């Protein structure tokens with residue numbers, strides 16, 4: 599965690615995250631930093647990820663504002679909320695009908711517009727990874743309404759919402775997910791890192807502009 603100030607606000611920044619595939623799908627462990635942030639008094643969490651584009655409007659390097667998510671591991675019983683519930687962090691049963699805060703999304707759209715950024719809004723789906731998805735799996739996700747896919751974020755957002763932290767999220771499209779086995783190309787983590795590196799400065803300027811304008 600890196601602590602600082604930005605636009606007159608106290609900010610804590612995670613230098614990385616724990617992915618479920620790195621920790622045997624122990625999602626409670628992976629989301630510990632979110633609980634620590636809650637205990638520190640954090641009110642808003644801005645989360646980002648690298649993702650494969652499913653919606654054909656998305657291109658390499660695009661930013662997609664996350665409107666909603668499909669938490670596939672969560673639906674399969676791998677939720678960070680299973681087990682004993684500690685009421686200091688919120689209720690046993692949590693509603694995620696408003697996982698990505700509408701006001702914050704509007705602020706991001708306004709900031710993006712002012713900076714002439716093309717910003718899409720869409721649904722992020724989290725798969726378990728670490729293997730990239732087959733074309734048939736990507737087609738399945740497209741059918742159920744996903745626009746971009748990755749291997750993180752939903753478990754962290756679920757815990758944040760349990761704790762009452764408001765969330766803004768966006769995906770950086772680092773590759774185009776394969777939809778057809780006959781036309782498919784290899785997805786590589788090097789490509790993901792390369793596109794993420796190229797977009798890093800633009801994305802961090804966008805986030806810091808949003809933070810400057812936060813009124814929460």
Ligand SMILES: O=P(O)(O)O[C@@H]1C[C@H](O)[C@@H](CO)O1
Pocket residue numbers: 615617646647648649727748749750751786787790
């Ligand atoms: O932490 P994120 O979701 O940004 O990382 C993505 C998903 C995998 O960990 C990795 C695949 O290249 O990038």
